Amino acid sequence: MRDIFSHRKRLAITITYQHHSDRGQGLNMDASQQEPTADQPRDDIFWVHDLGWDGRGVARRSDGRVIFIWGALPGDSVRADVVDDPPKGPLSGELRAVLEPSPQRVPHPCPHYYEGCPASLLGAVRREFSLNWKRDHLVETFRRIGGFEGVLVEDVIPSPRQWRYRERLEFTMQRIGELLKMGYQTRDGLLPIQDCRLGGEELVGPYRQLRRALPMLDEHPHLGEEIPLRLLIRANGRGQAVAVVFVIGKEVPDLDPLVAWLGKADLVGWQIRLSKSVKRRYFGSKLIREEGETTVYQTIVGHELPTEPISFAQANVRASKLLVRLALEHVTPESNLLDLYGGYGAFGLEHALRGGRATVVDSSPSGIEAGRAFASEHNLPVDYVAHDLGKTEGLEVDFSKYDAILLDPPRSGVEQQMLELLDNKGPSRVVYVSCHPAALARDLRRMKHYTTSLIIPVDMFPSTSDLETIAVLDRA
Ligand SMILES: C[S@@+](CC[C@H](N)C(=O)[O-])C[C@H]1O[C@@H](n2cnc3c(N)ncnc32)[C@H](O)[C@@H]1O
Numbered sequence: 001m002r003d004i005f006s007h008r009k010r011l012a013i014t015i016t017y018q019h020h021s022d023r024g025q026g027l028n029m030d031a032s033q034q035e036p037t038a039d040q041p042r043d044d045i046f047w048v049h050d051l052g053w054d055g056r057g058v059a060r061r062s063d064g065r066v067i068f069i070w071g072a073l074p075g076d077s078v079r080a081d082v083v084d085d086p087p088k089g090p091l092s093g094e095l096r097a098v099l100e101p102s103p104q105r106v107p108h109p110c111p112h113y114y115e116g117c118p119a120s121l122l123g124a125v126r127r128e129f130s131l132n133w134k135r136d137h138l139v140e141t142f143r144r145i146g147g148f149e150g151v152l153v154e155d156v157i158p159s160p161r162q163w164r165y166r167e168r169l170e171f172t173m174q175r176i177g178e179l180l181k182m183g184y185q186t187r188d189g190l191l192p193i194q195d196c197r198l199g200g201e202e203l204v205g206p207y208r209q210l211r212r213a214l215p216m217l218d219e220h221p222h223l224g225e226e227i228p229l230r231l232l233i234r235a236n237g238r239g240q241a242v243a244v245v246f247v248i249g250k251e252v253p254d255l256d257p258l259v260a261w262l263g264k265a266d267l268v269g270w271q272i273r274l275s276k277s278v279k280r281r282y283f284g285s286k287l288i289r290e291e292g293e294t295t296v297y298q299t300i301v302g303h304e305l306p307t308e309p310i311s312f313a314q315a316n317v318r319a320s321k322l323l324v325r326l327a328l329e330h331v332t333p334e335s336n337l338l339d340l341y342g343g344y345g346a347f348g349l350e351h352a353l354r355g356g357r358a359t360v361v362d363s364s365p366s367g368i369e370a371g372r373a374f375a376s377e378h379n380l381p382v383d384y385v386a387h388d389l390g391k392t393e394g395l396e397v398d399f400s401k402y403d404a405i406l407l408d409p410p411r412s413g414v415e416q417q418m419l420e421l422l423d424n425k426g427p428s429r430v431v432y433v434s435c436h437p438a439a440l441a442r443d444l445r446r447m448k449h450y451t452t453s454l455i456i457p458v459d460m461f462p463s464t465s466d467l468e469t470i471a472v473l474d475r476a
Pocket of ligand 1: 346347408
């Protein structure tokens with residue numbers, strides 16, 4: 001007998017866990033619960049038929065209304081309370097019990113999953129099922145949001161690893177009562193995390209040391225209370241870990257307790273940064289203390305590119321190598337490539353190392369500086385332009401000079417003004433890389449002068465419901 005999803009501070013749930021010879025360990029229906037019959041519909045029991053992109057299970061209530069339920073998986077019969085019942089639109093449900101588990105369920109390797117951690121919900125289903133679900137859901141998103149029928153969508157390319165693939169993890173540091181804890185935010189508040197199985201091996205030891213040393217900060221009650229804190233722990237590309245503590249506020253607090261705490265872990269280096277808001281911590285924070293070697297190295301075709309610990313890089317480095325290779329297969333090798341939202345130039349630099357030329361545009365000064373230095377050191381024909389691509393005014397790039405554009409915007413997609421410019425002036429080939437299928441489908445639909453010839457999904461975020469997608473477009 002084992003509890004599943006006993007939401008802390010909420011209901012205790014009893015579900016029997018049994019061994020079935022035909023499908024390994026599975027969940028069995030709680031004998032005290034019966035499925036509703038046709039003449040006795042129950043509004044708290046649901047059969048989950050799908051999963052939303054945010055990882056919530058999708059079901060229908062007996063009146064036909066759609067309900068989203070955290071932690072429920074396709075094929076599950078669950079008992080859930082309706083916690084949000086707006087006059088229009090979908091309902092939200094709080095999972096109380098998995099009555100009849102989906103045949104696709106497998107035991108989740110992380111104990112935090114059973115405490116309500118939402119970080120790796122798809123770790124509870126067979127990997128093959130999750131890859132197929134991602135592809136089917138992508139096709140459906142393209143049909144529903146993009147209005148596409150019959151676009152070729154390839155099978156999802158699996159990540160080399162399902163677990164321990166993330167090069168960086170970020171935790172909230174917050175007080176629970178008197179004690180400072182580190183963990184992930186859930187809808188029930190902070191869930192302290194012992195070890196996140198998504199994080200790479202380099203992160204495990206230093207994170208454990210920091211967690212063990214956390215009580216030394218308990219006697220500084222302002223930390224994690226009036227002063228919110230975030231911890232970023234990141235692999236440095238050479239088998240070691242770097243940490244960044246973001247202190248959220250206007251004034252620099254007494255840093256000695258944090259310095260002593262960071263000193264307890266085998267980190268190759270650390271930074272403490274001050275940021276006025278949580279939202280601006282990456283782009284708007286100021287370095288206030290640093291120790292050791294904090295450089296994070298990206299490897300591009302065997303060459304190391306040094307970057308700042310807060311600069312953007314794909315979280316799953318092994319899968320991102322596949323992503324870059326697959327995307328560049330659709331760009332002629334000796335061509336002139338415009339790499340928009342290029343960061344330090346992961347695509348543009350690799351294209352140049354294969355004999356092409358590139359211009360990289362991004363708004364992040366640190367990414368541009370790192371890429372420019374690398375291009376100069378290796379004598380690569382890559383130019384860098386710093387520009388906020390939210391606006392087209394002032395963009396000193398002539399689209400007609402390029403044979404292809406590679407676009408890799410943030411989750412929200414490409415701003416309307418920029419998309420229109422691209423649609424009207426873009427070259428014969430556009431390769432659009434996106435981590436948000438719905439935003440991608442919306443943007444492709446708006447590009448009236450292009451046809452989408454191929455969609456390649458890459459499982460950059462295994463065990464989660466997120467998906468990275470490459471779309472290959474040709475001027476019609
Ligand atoms: C998904 S990342 C891709 C980065 C790069 N292609 C890579 O793979 O490393 C999105 C990039 O868009 C940049 N970005 C976000 N908003 C931007 C904007 N308004 N204008 C220009 N670049 C922006 C970020 O700095 C980040 O480098």
